[in-house]
Amino acid sequence: MPSIVVVGAQWGDEGKGKATDALGDRVDYCVRYSGGNNAGHTIVVGGEKFVLHLLPSGILNPNTVTVIGNGVVIDLDVLKQELDVLASRGVQVPHPLISANAHIIAPYHQTIDRVTERFLGKRRIGTTGRGVGPAYADKVNRVGIRVQDLFDESILRQKVEAALDQKNHLLVKLYNRREIDPVQVTELLLSHAERLRPHVVDAARVLNDALDAGRTVLFEGAQAHHLDVDHGTYPYVTSSNPIAGGACTGAGVGPTRIDRSVGIAKAYTTRVGEGPFPTELFDDDGDKLRSIGSEYGATTGRKRRCGWFDALVVEQACKVNAFTDVFLTKLDVLTGWETIPVCVAYDVEGTRHDVMPMTQSELHHAVPIYEFLDGWSEDISAARSFDDLPDAARRYVLRLEELIGCRISGIGVGPGREQSIVIHDLL
Ligand code: GDP
Ligand code: IMO
Ligand code: MG
Secondary structure: OOEEEEEEOOOOOOOHHHHHHHOHHHOOEEEEOOEOOOOOEEEEEOOEEEEEOOOOHHHHOOOOEEEEOOOEEEOHHHHHHHHHHHHHOOOOOOOOEEEOOOEEOOHHHHHHHHHHHHHHHHHOOOOOOOOHHHHHHHHHOOOOOEHHHHHOHHHHHHHHHHHHHHHHHHHHHHOOOOOOOHHHHHHHHHOOHHHHHHHEEOHHHHHHHHHHOOOOEEEEOOOOHHHOOOOOOOOOOOOOOOOOHHHHHHHOOOHHHOOEEEEEEEOOEEEOOOOOOOOEOOOHHHHHHHHHOOOEOOOOOOEOEEEOEEHHHHHHHHHHHOOOEEEEEOHHHHOOOOEEEEEEEEEEOOEEEOOOOOOHHHHHOEEEEEEEEEOOOOOOOOOOOHHHOOHHHHHHHHHHHHHHOOOEEEEEOOOEOOOEEEOOOOO
């Protein structure tokens, strides 16, 4: 039985949730390994829409056990709310299993996220404001609160006090905000402890035992390659490692245990928040992509910036994540253009780059060099095999495959669970 990691190949919102859900009942364990509720993964089942921020997308498949790995940061209120909403819609499950080592997003992390962004002004990152960055900062700074701390009240009190000690100085003296009371925060966190207790496990052990027993494990990436704190467009990134390698640290499995690495790429490009985006469109085509593709953030509702497919962006992700397969989503959105530009290289102040440049300054000055592919006008949302697609759509896919250097094994032609073309089975 294979284990497989699913990773965003661009700047997020590629359709990872749908792709994960579409793999269906064959997945025994679906694991989130990085990020927190900055993610927004949309799944449409029988016309009904679900948006998951923290829970793994496998939760809608009755045979799948979901797991929140140690690499995730957890907002306990959001966790409760998501589970309650699912229950009210008829999805009631005894999981997710939650790693005792996962870190907690405390209310002060959200406060700091928001005031820091405001303080940065024009230099802001455009974060989701969910406290994700500050929670990871505390983790690395060794003043984080972990899920296991909820079960040792005196330790929890000490840790919250220690975490707030410096922050309160910062909040009051620099940001002109009110002090946060550690006792109140501790009480709030403790109020979640008993409900959480049955979910908390040594997730690394559970997953390794499952793999030993031949179970199928899917590691569901959040965010994307180019938002990775090490490999993305730093500093315009998230604060974790969404790349495939992040599944090893964020779930506690060795690299030899992962059989397939699958990149999810949109047939064009979008980005939310600040940061470089060479193929971004500021004209009617950009608006048209946004409106046909419903490109509004699933988490913050912000307008997504839209542009043409950038082969350099996806090629880079293919290399670093060693993608065995790419799943190309939202091809249906491109229906109706006479020609479709695809970025095949950059011009950086007179020099041609066929792969992403090494430095951020070069990327900021990159001007896309486009190849113009024929478009199609036929509705492709009912296509279920590669042969159902019009010639021009097939040629578009095959050209992208050539440019990114990885086989395209699946194609999305609509938001619905069943609206996919499978060329090579992923499991
Ligand atoms: P994720 O964060 O990668 O899971 O992606 P999001 O859910 O944030 O954004 C993807 C959006 O595109 C959602 O609204 C999906 O329902 C939708 N979607 C996914 N795949 C397809 C597809 O192939 N075609 C169309 N039209 N919509 C899709
Ligand atoms: P999914 O999993 C798109 C972006 C934010 C911001 C930057 C840092 O749905 O693809 P953060 O709150 O993480 O500190 O914000 O990262 N960002 C995302 N963009 N999709 C996401 O998740 C994102 N998660 C974070 O917009 O630019
Ligand atoms: Mg999303």
